[in-house]
Amino acid sequence: MLRxxxxxxxxxxxxxxxxxxxxxxxLLVRGEPGVGKTALLDYLVERSSHCRVERTAGxxxxxxxxxxxxHQLCSPMLDRREKLPGPQRDALxxxxxxxxxxxxxxxxxxxxxxxxxxxxxxxxxxxCVIDDVQWLDRASAQALMFAARRLGAExxxxxxxxxxxxxxxxxxxxxxxxxxxxxxxxxxxxxGSALPGPVDERxxxxxxxxxxxxxxxxxxxxxxxxxxxxTGGFGPPTTTALxxxxxxxxxxxxxxxxxxxxxxxxxxxxxxxxxxxxxxxAAQWLGVGHEAxxxxxxxxxxxxxxxxxxxxLRSAIHRAASAQEWQNAHRALAEAIDPDVDPDRRAxxxxxxxxxxxxxxxxxxxxxxxxxxxxxxxxAAAAFLERAAHLTPQPAxxxxxxxxxxxATHQAGAPDTAxxxxxxxxxxxxxxxxxxxxxxxxxxxxxxxxxxRDAPPLLLRAARELEPLDVQLxxxxxxxxxxxxxxxxxxxxxxGVSETADAARAAPAGVRPPRAPDxxxxxxxxxxxxxxxxxxxMMQRALAAFRSPDLSEEEGLRWLxxxxxxxxxxxxxxxxELLVIRFLRLVRETGALSALSVALTARVAxxxxxxxxxxxxxxxxxxxxxxEATGPLAPYGALMLAAWQGRDAEVAEMVGSTLDDARSRxxxxxxxxxxxxxxxLDNSLGRYEDxxxxxxxxxxxxxxxxxxxxGAGRAHRGRRPERGARACRRRPPATHADDPRRRHRMxxxxxxxxxxxxxxxxxxxxxxxxxDRPPRADPHPRRARPRPSGLRRMAAPRGSAPGCARAxxxxxxxxxGDGDGRVLPACRA
Numbered sequence: 001m002l003r004x005x006x007x008x009x010x011x012x013x014x015x016x017x018x019x020x021x022x023x024x025x026x027l028l029v030r031g032e033p034g035v036g037k038t039a040l041l042d043y044l045v046e047r048s049s050h051c052r053v054e055r056t057a058g059x060x061x062x063x064x065x066x067x068x069x070x071h072q073l074c075s076p077m078l079d080r081r082e083k084l085p086g087p088q089r090d091a092l093x094x095x096x097x098x099x100x101x102x103x104x105x106x107x108x109x110x111x112x113x114x115x116x117x118x119x120x121x122x123x124x125x126x127x128c129v130i131d132d133v134q135w136l137d138r139a140s141a142q143a144l145m146f147a148a149r150r151l152g153a154e155x156x157x158x159x160x161x162x163x164x165x166x167x168x169x170x171x172x173x174x175x176x177x178x179x180x181x182x183x184x185x186x187x188x189x190x191x192g193s194a195l196p197g198p199v200d201e202r203x204x205x206x207x208x209x210x211x212x213x214x215x216x217x218x219x220x221x222x223x224x225x226x227x228x229x230x231t232g233g234f235g236p237p238t239t240t241a242l243x244x245x246x247x248x249x250x251x252x253x254x255x256x257x258x259x260x261x262x263x264x265x266x267x268x269x270x271x272x273x274x275x276x277x278x279x280x281x282a283a284q285w286l287g288v289g290h291e292a293x294x295x296x297x298x299x300x301x302x303x304x305x306x307x308x309x310x311x312x313l314r315s316a317i318h319r320a321a322s323a324q325e326w327q328n329a330h331r332a333l334a335e336a337i338d339p340d341v342d343p344d345r346r347a348x349x350x351x352x353x354x355x356x357x358x359x360x361x362x363x364x365x366x367x368x369x370x371x372x373x374x375x376x377x378x379x380a381a382a383a384f385l386e387r388a389a390h391l392t393p394q395p396a397x398x399x400x401x402x403x404x405x406x407x408a409t410h411q412a413g414a415p416d417t418a419x420x421x422x423x424x425x426x427x428x429x430x431x432x433x434x435x436x437x438x439x440x441x442x443x444x445x446x447x448x449x450x451x452x453r454d455a456p457p458l459l460l461r462a463a464r465e466l467e468p469l470d471v472q473l474x475x476x477x478x479x480x481x482x483x484x485x486x487x488x489x490x491x492x493x494x495x496g497v498s499e500t501a502d503a504a505r506a507a508p509a510g511v512r513p514p515r516a517p518d519x520x521x522x523x524x525x526x527x528x529x530x531x532x533x534x535x536x537x538m539m540q541r542a543l544a545a546f547r548s549p550d551l552s553e554e555e556g557l558r559w560l561x562x563x564x565x566x567x568x569x570x571x572x573x574x575x576x577e578l579l580v581i582r583f584l585r586l587v588r589e590t591g592a593l594s595a596l597s598v599a600l601t602a603r604v605a606x607x608x609x610x611x612x613x614x615x616x617x618x619x620x621x622x623x624x625x626x627x628e629a630t631g632p633l634a635p636y637g638a639l640m641l642a643a644w645q646g647r648d649a650e651v652a653e654m655v656g657s658t659l660d661d662a663r664s665r666x667x668x669x670x671x672x673x674x675x676x677x678x679x680x681l682d683n684s685l686g687r688y689e690d691x692x693x694x695x696x697x698x699x700x701x702x703x704x705x706x707x708x709x710x711g712a713g714r715a716h717r718g719r720r721p722e723r724g725a726r727a728c729r730r731r732p733p734a735t736h737a738d739d740p741r742r743r744h745r746m747x748x749x750x751x752x753x754x755x756x757x758x759x760x761x762x763x764x765x766x767x768x769x770x771x772d773r774p775p776r777a778d779p780h781p782r783r784a785r786p787r788p789s790g791l792r793r794m795a796a797p798r799g800s801a802p803g804c805a806r807a808x809x810x811x812x813x814x815x816x817g818d819g820d821g822r823v824l825p826a827c828r829a
Contacts, residue, residue, distance in 0.1 A: 005040065011177055012044045015157055019125045024151035029161040031179030034216025037161040041129050044159060051125040058135030067095050069140035073128060080119045088112035110146030117147060118154040125155040133162035149173050181213025191218045202273040209307045250316035253299065260292040265300060269317040270329040274306040281336035286328065327353045344368040357393040378591045382408035389424060399428025406441055413593025415445045433469045436462065440477055447484045448594050453666025455484040457495040460503060471508045478504040479521040483562045489668025501528035516545035517559045520566060539566050543575050556586045557595060564602055580606050597626045597633045604637030608644050616641050634658045634670050643677035651681050672698040
């Protein structure tokens with residue numbers, strides 16, 4: 001994606017227009033590494049319709065091989081060399097080793113290249129793209145530049161790209177396009193796209209400033225920073241591994257500097273926000289005067305903000321400084337900070353200056369963690385608590401703080417660090433309840449990391465362990481276990497949904513009045529033991545509690561995901577969308593990276609079924625970025641989007657890889673989701689028999705609890721399908737009358753009407769009153785239509801066969817129902 005390159009793109013467009021009209025052009029694109037030169041060349045190639053494009057790039061390892069680059073560019077065109085004059089034809093043949101002879105003069109080679117390009121351009125305009133000119137062998141660079149300077153009316157474009165100090169002598173006389181860094185606003189936008197969590201505005205400004213808006217640096221530099229460093233500059237000092245040549249270059253620059261200048265550089269590297277006032281106060285505390293800045297002028301700029309000349313200098317300075325120098329810098333910064341103005345930053349610098357355990361410093365950090373968590377800064381809170389645990393001298397207190405740090409670190413998306421902290425906590429003298437909480441957190445981490453068959457038995461065992469110690473926490477853990485068992489689905493093994501629901505139903509009663517998670521646990525336990533109709537009233541009560549503005553942040557982070565699943569299960573589209581929006585906002589605001597991929601995937605599903613495919617595609621890209629940072633999650637959102645867009649080959653490839661990965665981990669929910677995607681795709685492309693087969697597979701055995709977590713099994717309403725679809729809905733009688741899901745829809749336990757359409761066919765959803773009350777309990781989900789104020793109507797999947805019905809929020813018709821739609825699965829989770 002090209003950001004703020006309109007003027008550069010316009011110049012390339014004008015170049016192509018001239019070449020298509022019979023003129024020739026030569027252009028040299030110059031810029032720092034990573035600034036976007038290659039992206040502009042890609043743009044040129046993409047726009048070169050009705051032109052022949054030949055492309056090459058200099059290779060550093062071939063710089064000593066004469067004509068290596070020229071051969072790479074010209075070899076596809078050598079079939080036209082017979083049209084050249086004899087001396088030029090022979091010069092090319094000898095140069096490229098096609099015939100024996102004395103090495104030709106460089107002038108003759110240049111003329112031969114010019115003639116060859118002109119000959120090729122007789123058929124159609126020719127665009128030659130040469131990247132990394134600074135690494136071309138000199139003979140190739142001379143020949144190509146010679147030809148570029150002599151182009152006339154041959155309909156040839158030669159576009160070169162080079163670093164600022166690459167091939168100046170050979171490129172003299174060419175028109176240049178200088179590519180600089182991105183403007184501040186675009187640089188911030190690009191940086192934000194590479195960061196999965198929240199970023200402190202001051203840290204963001206410092207990164208943008210030090211990278212000079214270089215796109216590659218903006219995308220790569222944050223990879224070496226922890227979430228804590230990004231949310232406020234907290235976290236262990238960055239020790240990014242540098243390429244050896246870069247590190248040695250920086251070391252040579254640092255070694256001859258005066259001692260005071262080195263101290264100033266270390267202070268600036270230790271202060272992550274680039275605050276010049278604070279840095280000078282700390283420098284004065286160490287006895288460093290303003291004259292030290294003069295010697296650092298080539299490395300450091302102290303103005304409105306402190307900026308290093310190169311973004312990797314901070315890491316180089318840290319690696320070059322001794323532990324004592326680093327501690328002195330942090331101690332000076334702590335002394336320079338007013339404790340009433342910024343107590344948290346002062347506590348952090350005190351902690352970095354501490355060489356041994358110190359309870360006073362640890363207690364300061366613990367208080368800072370509480371303030372950070374209250375502000376929604378999970379990553380910062382985790383960093384405070386982790387450092388506090390390391391600085392705590394008393395073993396029992398250290399274990400308690402390590403457990404708290406592990407919990408916060410897990411939520412912040414660092415499961416490996418959380419497990420290390422759990423090991424520290426486990427080694428301490430703890431009471432039974434904290435030890436049970438260790439087992440619980442270990443099980444929760446297993447679910448976050450794997451989302452497969454390993455987590456349900458661990459969570460179920462933790463819940464039973466907690467029953468005599470903390471009833472409320474035990475009930476919450478049963479809900480965790482049931483959620484994990486649903487996710488494991490048919491691959492759960494001996495600890496499946498039914499077994500977990502039985503155990504949850506036998507759990508001790510919770511508090512009165514029941515909280516939202518208590519209601520959800522009761523609803524799920526009944527739903528998966530006594531059936532859908534029996535569980536409906538309690539599940540709807542739970543959803544009403546989750547819609548309440550009184551829901552706490554902690555409850556929202558932990559339980560909104562299963563509540564979203566429940567809203568789909570009871571076909572309450574309005575609540576589904578409302579809870580998804582709330583969940584994603586809460587996850588973003590708190591920096592709970594462990595839940596971000598799940599929240600984004602849920603939002604993708606809402607946008608897809610509402611027909612907002614462009615928005616869904618942007619979120620799918622963000623999901624991929626988050627998964628790189630936080631761990632694996634099957635590409636459910638991408639699969640759903642691809643199926644809806646009719647991308648047949650891509651869906652097939654994703655289904656194969658997703659099923660293989662899910663089966664290896666025991667993530668059974670992937671099975672119905674992928675089958676649902678295939679059913680939707682097959683149905684929309686007119687492959688009705690295939691759609692029926694895979695939809696029945698996705699629905700699972702009658703009475704089962706399986707289903708997708710992306711909304712499969714929901715109504716696909718609208719115009720009646722054509723006869724082909726109707727015919728393929730025929731199935732053995734057992735899938736109709738013998739299905740308990742069908743029987744309970746036909747009348748068992750119905751307690752009264754719900755808001756519903758006035759008739760069948762198109763428009764019935766629109767005839768519902770927007771002022772209707774929320775739906776009451778109804779055991780007949782086929783008739784329990786949600787209020788129309790939820791999701792928007794949307795078009796049928798792209799590529800649908802003629803007459804395909806329009807889709808409402810949940811995509812697919814129940815394969816076990818009669819009615820007016822196509823064959824689609826009846827899964828819900």
